[in-house]
Amino acid sequence: MPLYEYHCSECGQSFEKMMRFSELDLAPECPHCHSRETHKQISTFASRITGGGAAATASSASSCSSGSSRFR
Ligand SMILES: [Zn+2]
Known part of the structure; x- marks a missing residue:
């Protein structure tokens, strides 16, 4: 089961809770205060995007016009 982080808007505490997929819609x-005013936090690792590699800088000017195999 995935672990989700929740934030309680009633007491301001954050807590983690294992949630089943059938319970994801439920708060x-x-x-801490047994309130249902809880909201699921967005996982932090999803917002960090590592990358940005300049790998697609192939400046190949494809100007080789093939097709004139027989010419006069
Ligand atoms: Zn609370």
């Missing part, structure tokens, strides 16, 4: 109960 879990806050373990």
